Amino acid sequence: MPYKRILVKLSGEALQAPDGYWLEAQTLAALAGDIARASEAGFQIALVIGGGNIIRGARMSAAGWIDRATADSMGMLATVMNSLALETALNAAGVPARTMSAVSMPTICETYARQPALHHLDKGQVVVLAGGTGNPFFTTDTSAVLRAAELRCDAVLKATQVDGVYSADPKRDPNAKRYERLTHDEAIAADLKVMDTAAFALAREQRLPIVVGSVHAPSSVAAILEGSAPATVVAP
Ligand SMILES: Nc1ncnc2c1ncn2[C@@H]1O[C@H](COP(=O)(O)OP(=O)(O)O)[C@@H](O)[C@H]1O
Numbered sequence: 001m002p003y004k005r006i007l008v009k010l011s012g013e014a015l016q017a018p019d020g021y022w023l024e025a026q027t028l029a030a031l032a033g034d035i036a037r038a039s040e041a042g043f044q045i046a047l048v049i050g051g052g053n054i055i056r057g058a059r060m061s062a063a064g065w066i067d068r069a070t071a072d073s074m075g076m077l078a079t080v081m082n083s084l085a086l087e088t089a090l091n092a093a094g095v096p097a098r099t100m101s102a103v104s105m106p107t108i109c110e111t112y113a114r115q116p117a118l119h120h121l122d123k124g125q126v127v128v129l130a131g132g133t134g135n136p137f138f139t140t141d142t143s144a145v146l147r148a149a150e151l152r153c154d155a156v157l158k159a160t161q162v163d164g165v166y167s168a169d170p171k172r173d174p175n176a177k178r179y180e181r182l183t184h185d186e187a188i189a190a191d192l193k194v195m196d197t198a199a200f201a202l203a204r205e206q207r208l209p210i211v212v213g214s215v216h217a218p219s220s221v222a223a224i225l226e227g228s229a230p231a232t233v234v235a236p
């Protein structure tokens, strides 16, 4: 990949145990090893991890007993827990990593600010960006695109459940065809659901490439970045 500084977006589910438990040391260590390999290969990496393995605000508030803003606050806190777990696993894998949270909680981790984050990236540290955007009604996909734009990342790598963008949801349509490359406009026109709409609209406006690949293969993040694993590139 012709990219040097990448924002890697992982969904919270990437930390789950095979039996569905929200967090598993083995899964976490494998993921950290993968990111360590990419970092050692010279990629500068900022990470955004979701909280969907614990709470998704929209789903929780749909039950009616809690309002959306409160449920989203709980979702943002879930991303902080995942980020601290990932930071710990990355440090154990030999990669200096630090969590920076959009929601200020100075006794737990650094508060996100752009200049220090740029400084950490320049030094080759992995920054784990927690707390989403710090605002309800957004997702960590939007946080990923926002931070990638702020931190001058060359691309967002969305490491997800499927190995690219398809002509239809591959989990529902076995005849869906995988794209190698397409433009933001094409993805929006065909309603391909690469990311949520707010995130994708910002990526289009910023002309930010989005790489979509699977988090399931061993060493998938490093392999996608090195070009040896399949992925779809959405770029202008
Ligand atoms: N056109 C499409 N191409 C690829 N995946 C799609 C498409 N439409 C829907 N999906 C679904 O989107 C899911 C990934 O998106 P999302 O739920 O945002 O992931 P995450 O939990 O990683 O944020 C995949 O599991 C896939 O089934």
Ligand SMILES: O=c1ccn([C@@H]2O[C@H](COP(=O)(O)OP(=O)(O)O)[C@@H](O)[C@H]2O)c(=O)[nH]1
Binding pocket: 010, 011, 012, 013, 049, 050, 051, 052, 053, 055, 056, 057, 058, 071, 072, 073, 074, 075, 076, 078, 079, 131, 132, 133, 134, 135, 136, 137, 138, 139, 140, 141, 143
């Ligand atoms: O800027 C943000 C980012 C996240 N969230 C909340 O945090 C939850 C977890 O994030 P997300 O659903 O994006 O996680 P993922 O699906 O990637 O695991 C979301 O559902 C929201 O409730 C939020 O309120 N604002």
